[in-house]
Amino acid sequence: MTLLPGTAVPPPPPAALLRVENLSKRFGGLQAVDNVSFELAAGQMLALIGPNGAGKSTTFNLLNGQIAPDQGHIRLANIDLAGLSPREIGRQGVGRTFQTAAVFGSFSVLENIQIALLARDRRLFSFWRKAQGYRTDEAMDLLAQVGMQDSAGRLCGVLAYGDIKRVELAIALAGRPRLLLMDEPAAGMTAPERHALMALVRRLADERDMAILFTEHSLDVVFAHANSIVVLAQGRIIAAGTPGEIRTHEGVRSAYLGSTRV
Structure with a gap:
């Protein structure tokens, strides 16, 4: 690139924390994920969108270790996560929230966080022995x-x-994630x-230098809060x-059944 005299040199793009390379998964005769590749830097929010059946959930489950890929690599920094168990992936700094929030309703908000801290620290937890008192300052x-x-x-x-979604x-x-996977974080919300939740996530991504990969059907949320978008x-x-770029992409409009607004 040639710069005119006095022109400031643009900063280099941030280095990728997550690299997904040629990821594929087949279930019988269905090619659910087909040679998918993308990158995500720390502090950035990437939205993975597409119509129903596009392969979003399968991609998420591959990244989280719920299922193993047929081929491809999932690199977090220099570690290949492909084929590792969800627990092993979590220990490498990958967290996840789910479309339906998973909390213990009969426990207090504080105890839910303390239970998560017990799990992070690999301490045994029993429903007969509550988590009261464990790392209270950190939980608060x-x-x-x-x-x-x-x-x-x-x-x-x-x-x-x-x-409840904020507690989740x-x-x-609590797991100190470097990468947080969020499956339909705004589902069921007004x-x-x-928008308040995703603005909070945006702030946390900045403060923690944490990468966020999320799926979302609410396209107003996607276009308002994502730094980049991948469409399946x-x-x-x-x-x-x-x-x-995605808002004006004709192929994306076609994938969403000819919608004039995406």
């Missing part, structure tokens, strides 16, 4: 990061759904709730780029 700090410290003593079972996020953060259809990547 995690709740403060998601704005739930004032609800620490409340049972999770009585919380509003948006607050704190649970994921528009203000989902029938297991293949049909487009990848910035929100502005």
Whole structure:
């Protein structure tokens, strides 16, 4: 690249934390994921979108170790995660939240975080012996990061759904993830709730230098909060780029059944 005199040299793009290379998975006669490759840098948010049956969930399950790929590599920094178990992948710094929030409703908000800290520290936990008192300061700090410290003593079972999603996020953060996988994080939430949650995730990604990969059907959330977008259809990547590039991509419009607004 030739620069004119006095022109500032643009900063180099951030190095990739996650590299997905030629990832493929077949179930019988169905090629669910077909030669998928993309990169994600620390501090960035990448949205993986596509119509139903595009291969998003399978890709997520491959990244998380729920299923093993037929071929390809999943590199977190210099570690190949392909074929490792979910527990082994978690220990390498990969966290995950789910479309349906998973918390213990009969335990307090604080105890839910303490249980997550026990699991991170590989300490045995019994439902007959609650987690009360375990790393309370750290647990409260995690709740403060998601704005739930004032609800620490409340049972999770009585919380509003948006607050439950914040608790689930704190649970994921307890594992100190470098990469956080978020499966439909805004599902079941109102528009203000989902934008507030994703703005919180954006802030945490910046503060923690944490990479975020998320799937989401609410395209207003995708275009408002993602740094980059990968679009799948029938297991293949049909487009990848910035929100502005994806919004005007004709192939993406076609994949979404000719929608004039994506």
